[in-house]
Every structure is written in structure tokens, then in C-alpha cells.
Amino acid sequence: MVIFRCILKGYCCKKYWIPVTHLDLLRLKIYANVDIKPSTISLYEASLYDDLTYPQVVFGGEKYFLALNSKDDGSCIFLLRNGKCSVHPYKPLVCRFYPFVYIENGDNISIEVNENALGECPGIIGNKRIIPEDIKSDLTKLARARIQELKMWGKVAKEWNESEYSKKEFDEVIQTFLEFITMKAEEDMKELVKKNLWIP
Template sequence: MVNAEFPRVRFNCIMCGECCRRYWIPVTHRDAARITKYVGMRPRDFLALFPKDMAADWDEPVIRLRDGEYYLVLKKRLDGTCIFNKWIDDKLICSIHPVKPNVCRYYPFIYWLDGNIVKFEVYDKALGYCPGIGKGGYANFRVEISSIDDAVKAKKEFKEVINKWNEMVSKGLVSGTLEEFMNYIEQVVDEHSRKNS
């Protein structure tokens, strides 16, 4: 298991769904594989590319296409909600909660690697926005602890997946179109699913 450090902060998710509306959700190939298996959709039906120049500098691999650089994210509806949100009893609920992307599992916390230590902190943009911060008992980080090894491995693997794609674009082995990238990522997701079934 990876060593981790956590902040001492009160947090209780009130399931308001505002984070699902406010943010674009970056995903890895492992996230996409879990979602595909759970909902039976092809990755291209729920994945999108978000332009890097319209975002802050995310700690995510940058995908190169012939017309620019992008991050891999979950699609959103026209009203800004995540494609997997559903309204239930006046609450925006995640319909893929058991398999949701790791970034969603951790919100309002983010993590980074400091040598062999994974450090968690409250995401600065969540302060003053997420109504669950400061509510309830102190966060116990059970979910984060149980999934951090997989999250760290997934992030490392995903960087390799995207580096391979970017190298193919640089060498002219692919034209760098959106369609080619979606074919590539679906192949990666399928291979990952077969290895781990």
C-alpha cells in the first residue's frame, strides 16, 4: 500500500450534485473500462475531449490532435450536468456511483505524489463552493485509502497510454483526428477490460 497524508477537515457529502455540474471530470482508461462494463455503453458515447487552452493546467496527460491539445473527460448535457447524473427527489444523483471516476470519489479532495507519499488536500476551488466542507465529522478517507493504489497505478498507466498516442501523432503514424483517437482509446479500454476480467 502507498503511504498517504490527509488533512484534518470536517466533510459530509450532502449529495447536492453541484460538483457534477461545475467541473469537467477527467478520466483514465481504467475509469472508462469500469463505466463501460457497468452501463454497457461504448467509451465514445460518454467520453469527450476538453481543450487544454480553455482549462487550467490540470495534472492530467495532454492528448495531441492535429487541431490542438485536449484532456479526456466525461461528456456533459446541455444544462452542464454530467452525462451520468439523474434527478431523484430533487437531488442530482450519480447513476454510476459504484464505478465513478477516482477524481469523483475524492472530491472535494485532490492528491499528488511526493516521492512515495500520496498527499491529499482540500481542492482550493471547492472551498466556499462545496456545501459539505465543514459539515459532519472529520473525513475518515476510507474510500480514498481503499482506492489510492489503483488510482496511482491508473494515472501512471494512462500517462503511458497518452504518451504512446502522442508519439504516433508526432511520427505521422496517425493523422491525429478525433475519430482516430476515439478508436485508439476504445481499443485501450477493451484490452484493459480483457486483461482484468
């Protein structure tokens, strides 16, 4: 059986960049009092990550993934020196899943251990693939919210990409972009609350 307990050492926060949605950023703003500003986010060229199925935003005619910014050493901006996350209770949903992944098959969602995490994540105990039911249940609920949020993010990104602003460079329209996605996030949050899918 697989047992997972995050030991808060930040190994994953040093290795991976963190794709975010407008709702991930709103969560940080509301609950962690993070001022969402240009230095909070970063763009990753979509062409470099062919296997990542995630909504993309366009600036200057080029496609990008929206992500949290990183420090000079490549680690997440919210990773503290002691290896702990400064926004842990409200971190992006993609972070909350690691070291697991969900697989969507119609209305069914299955939870598995992320292959890349095996032998890498020190919080994984046990070498079998069976995941306890309580963890599966919690992650399935999180997956349902995540799936809905990604659909919403896809619509927001599409609306941005079809606007005149997408033809301009990121540095020229960053403030407009942040205001736009914050407004959309506030609208989408209300919808998720109604559907009982909002995750603080």
C-alpha cells in the first residue's frame, strides 16, 4: 500500500515549474494575501512542452503556459529556505495533487501515483500501487474541482486569445491581463461556490 505524508522539504518545488489558472491566483490573493503582480507570474513557451495539455495564453502571437514565477535557482517563489511552502494551505491545485495524478474517463476519475514521483518524493512510503480509500476520496473531490477549473481557465484563455491584447507583447499588456483574469476568476469562483466545487 502507498502511504503519503508530505514532509515539507520542497523537493518538488525545486524541480518543477508550477502551471496556474486564474482561480489558483485568486486563491492566493484571497486566502494568502498575496499581491498578484507581474513578478508573481511567468510564461513558459508552449512549443517546448508538447505533451502538456493545458490552456495556453497568447502574447505577441505566441502561445504560453501561465505559471508561478521562479527564483534564480529555479525553485518556486513561495518556497522558504527551510523547504516549506509559504502558501501551503492555499497552494495551486496542481501542487496539491503531487505525487498523485488523476485520470478522467467520462464521469469516472481514477487516482494513481505519479510515475515521476516514485523513488523521488520522500513523502511516499511503501512500494505498492494501492492507494488508501480516504486519500482516493479526497483526491477525487479535488480532481472534480480541478477539471471544472481547467475548463473555466480554458474559456478565459480563449477569450483573452481572441482579444486585440493577445497581439501585443506580454510586457505591454501585463497589467491589463492581470485585471482581466482577476475579474474572470471572481465570476468563476461564484459559479464554483454555487456548485459546491470551490476549494479554498
